[in-house]
Amino acid sequence: MSRTLEYPKTARNTVVRRGHRGKYDLETIHTLINTSLVLNVSFAPSPDTDEDFPVILPMIGVMGSFENPSAGLDEPLDCYLHGYVSNRLNNLVRKAHDAGKPGLPLCLSATKVDGLLLALSGFNHSYNYRSACLFGYANIVTDPEEIVYGMRIITDKVVRNRWDNTRLPPTKADIASTGVLRVTIKTGSGKIKADPPSDDKADMENEEMRQSVWAGYIPVTENLGEPVPAVYNRVDAVPEYVAQHRSDVNDESKQYSEELVQKVLQAQ
Amino acid sequence: MSRTLEYPKTARNTVVRRGHRGKYDLETIHTLINTSLVLNVSFAPSPDTDEDFPVILPMIGVMGSFENPSAGLDEPLDCYLHGYVSNRLNNLVRKAHDAGKPGLPLCLSATKVDGLLLALSGFNHSYNYRSACLFGYANIVTDPEEIVYGMRIITDKVVRNRWDNTRLPPTKADIASTGVLRVTIKTGSGKIKADPPSDDKADMENEEMRQSVWAGYIPVTENLGEPVPAVYNRVDAVPEYVAQHRSDVNDESKQYSEELVQKVLQAQ
Numbered sequence: 001m002s003r004t005l006e007y008p009k010t011a012r013n014t015v016v017r018r019g020h021r022g023k024y025d026l027e028t029i030h031t032l033i034n035t036s037l038v039l040n041v042s043f044a045p046s047p048d049t050d051e052d053f054p055v056i057l058p059m060i061g062v063m064g065s066f067e068n069p070s071a072g073l074d075e076p077l078d079c080y081l082h083g084y085v086s087n088r089l090n091n092l093v094r095k096a097h098d099a100g101k102p103g104l105p106l107c108l109s110a111t112k113v114d115g116l117l118l119a120l121s122g123f124n125h126s127y128n129y130r131s132a133c134l135f136g137y138a139n140i141v142t143d144p145e146e147i148v149y150g151m152r153i154i155t156d157k158v159v160r161n162r163w164d165n166t167r168l169p170p171t172k173a174d175i176a177s178t179g180v181l182r183v184t185i186k187t188g189s190g191k192i193k194a195d196p197p198s199d200d201k202a203d204m205e206n207e208e209m210r211q212s213v214w215a216g217y218i219p220v221t222e223n224l225g226e227p228v229p230a231v232y233n234r235v236d237a238v239p240e241y242v243a244q245h246r247s248d249v250n251d252e253s254k255q256y257s258e259e260l261v262q263k264v265l266q267a268q
Numbered sequence: 269m270s271r272t273l274e275y276p277k278t279a280r281n282t283v284v285r286r287g288h289r290g291k292y293d294l295e296t297i298h299t300l301i302n303t304s305l306v307l308n309v310s311f312a313p314s315p316d317t318d319e320d321f322p323v324i325l326p327m328i329g330v331m332g333s334f335e336n337p338s339a340g341l342d343e344p345l346d347c348y349l350h351g352y353v354s355n356r357l358n359n360l361v362r363k364a365h366d367a368g369k370p371g372l373p374l375c376l377s378a379t380k381v382d383g384l385l386l387a388l389s390g391f392n393h394s395y396n397y398r399s400a401c402l403f404g405y406a407n408i409v410t411d412p413e414e415i416v417y418g419m420r421i422i423t424d425k426v427v428r429n430r431w432d433n434t435r436l437p438p439t440k441a442d443i444a445s446t447g448v449l450r451v452t453i454k455t456g457s458g459k460i461k462a463d464p465p466s467d468d469k470a471d472m473e474n475e476e477m478r479q480s481v482w483a484g485y486i487p488v489t490e491n492l493g494e495p496v497p498a499v500y501n502r503v504d505a506v507p508e509y510v511a512q513h514r515s516d517v518n519d520e521s522k523q524y525s526e527e528l529v530q531k532v533l534q535a536q
Contacts, residue, residue, distance in 0.1 A: 037381045037384075037395070037488065038379050038381055038395070038397070040308040040310075040324055040377060040379070042308075042310040042322040042323075042324045042375070043322060044312040044313060044321075044322045045312060045373075052373035052403075052405075053312075053373045053374070053375050053403040053454075054310045054311060054312045054322045054373070054374075054375045055310075055375055055401075056308055056310045056324065056375045056376075056377040056401060058377070058379040058397065058399050060395075105313075105320035105321045105322070106321070106322075107310070107321050107322045107323055107324045108324075109308060109324040109326070111306050111308070111326040113305045113306055115493075116305075116426055116427065116492075118426075118427060118430065118498075118510075119434075119498075120434065120435045121434055121435045121442065122419055122420070122423040122430070122431055122434040122435075122436075122438070123419060123438065123442040123445070123446055125423055125426055125430075125434075127305070127306070127328075129306070129326065131326050133323075133324060135320075135321040137320075151390055151391060152390070155390040155393055158384055158386075158393060159384065159386060159486070162386065162390070162393075163390055165481060165482070166387075166388065166389055166390040166393075166481055167388045167389045167390075167471055167474065167477050167481055168390075170390070170391065171470075174389065174391040177391070178391055186321075196498060196499065197498040199500070202439075203435055204500065206435065207502075209435050210500075210501075210502045210503075211502055211503070212503065213433060213434055213435055213503065214433070214497070214501060214503040214506065214507050214510065215497070215498040215500060215501040215503075216495050216496055216497045216498050216501055216506070216510075217495065217496050217497075217498065218427070218492050218493065218495045218510070218514065219492070219493030219494070219496075220305065220490060220491070220492060220493070221490070221491050221493060222488060222489070222490050222491075223488070223489050223490075223491055224384075224486050224487070224488060225383075225486065225487030225488070225489060225525060225529075226487070227484050227485065227486045228484055228485050228487075228529055228532050228533060229482070229483070229484045229485075230386075230387075230464060230465040230483040230484050230485065230532065230535070231464065231532075231533065231534075231535050232467070232472065232478075232483060233478075233482060233483040233484055234475075234478045234479055235478075235479070235480065235481065235482040235483075238482065238484070239482050242386075242482065242484075242486070246486065257493060261493075261496055264496050264498065264499075265496060265499065266499075267498070267499050
């Protein structure tokens with residue numbers, strides 16, 4: 001019998017409010033990270049400066065294991081990050097490494113808004129959403145093979161099967177100019193809200209007000225539009241794997257959205 | 269003659285790489301914050317604990333001025349945040365306040381992905397995007413009138429003109445149970461990429477490879493779906509302001525997306 005792996009619940013990651021919305025299983029959290037186009041990556045200001053503010057950078061990230069590339073999303077994985085690694089971020093990572101630390105402490109988060117919940121009271125308005133948060137230690141990937149591994153899974157995250165359909169193999173210059181961070185995950189959590197609108201008892205009993213205030217739900221979806229060729233493209237038609245990726249992503253998004261609409265329509 | 273207000277450029281917020289993409293004018297940045305359904309709010313771990321990791325919370329936020337409610341988006345504004353204010357966040361804000369600090373240092377960020385740039389080389393893949401980042405000091409709003417002001421502009425951010433069409437006036441219980449943070453902005457920056465795909469010279473000259481690798485662009489849009497009534501809704505039709513908000517948001521999104529597609533198709 002298989003066991004569902006979960007991130008350990010600690011004071012750090014336990015979803016205190018509305019605890020039933022908290023998700024800790026690796027597959028749910030890793031899937032949210034992998035299907036979000038952008039991750040928000042936060043690091044604290046350097047303790048040896050007088051800077052006040054943490055920083056958030058948008059980056060592309062995907063879960064993977066260089067040691068065990070066939071590992072499933074329900075298994076322990078690292079997060080590979082790509083994007084502009086600023087001098088400051090680079091220096092902080094190096095400094096953490098040189099100080100013998102396990103890496104630079106990062107928080108990674110991904111959030112999808114699935115719909116707007118319009119209650120009778122403005123104070124009960126809310127969103128349906130799916131969010132995931134991971135805490136881990138970042139290091140710069142230096143092994144050329146691991147850089148290529150990271151770029152492969154990041155590229156295939158953007159469009160499934162894209163890597164094998166790009167110009168290959170990578171050159172030494174490609175690899176030398178590419179910054180990839182590997183984040184060793186320490187813990188994480190997810191939170192999913194997938195509810196109909198709801199109101200307080202007093203508002204539900206206010207029949208007169210309810211005749212004039214509309215209560216309902218507006219679905220929100222992210223859609224991939226029709227692919228267009230670059231002016232320098234020489235390939236006649238949009239390749240099948242690109243069209244397939246687009247329709248798969250849009251179908252998944254539409255299906256989840258329709259499930260939520262059914263929940264709203266069928267709530268008692 | 270009017271002057272365009274900009275956030276001051278400091279080491280903290282200056283966009284070093286691809287500096288031409290950096291945006292500092294208040295209107296651009298405030299518009300990005302206001303039109304993003306969700307903000308990522310980051311705070312550093314408390315310095316008096318041995319915690320390593322910063323935290324990112326998704327929250328709803330909007331720019332406004334309680335003192336000068338008619339101020340435009342091109343004027344200095346505060347950011348009002350709503351969402352679950354965790355005990356930890358609450359305690360950190362109070363602690364900062366009690367220590368005589370101007371508030372808890374936060375980073376707020378908003379990112380929209382506008383399209384996927386598929387270059388010939390996997391290493392030149394990229395996104396078109398719009399992102400904004402604000403740095404400021406958060407305090408808990410305690411004045412009941414300012415709480416109501418914050419909730420009004422947050423609700424109207426979710427759906428334009430919604431507040432006046434909800435159950436009003438707010439009750440004492442509504443106000444007492446609602447956490448609103450006001451963030452006094454110190455500085456900020458934005459970054460916009462709106463480019464066609466591009467590749468290195470060596471790849472552009474590789475005619476054989478170019479016969480087989482598709483290069484192009486996939487637009488990404490966020491769409492509001494058809495509104496559905498809550499089961500307890502008593503109002504016959506979807507109100508005009510809801511339908512109007514939906515079509516305005518979708519039209520703006522479609523128009524910007526089409527501009528980018530034209531840029532891709534017309535690049536030389």
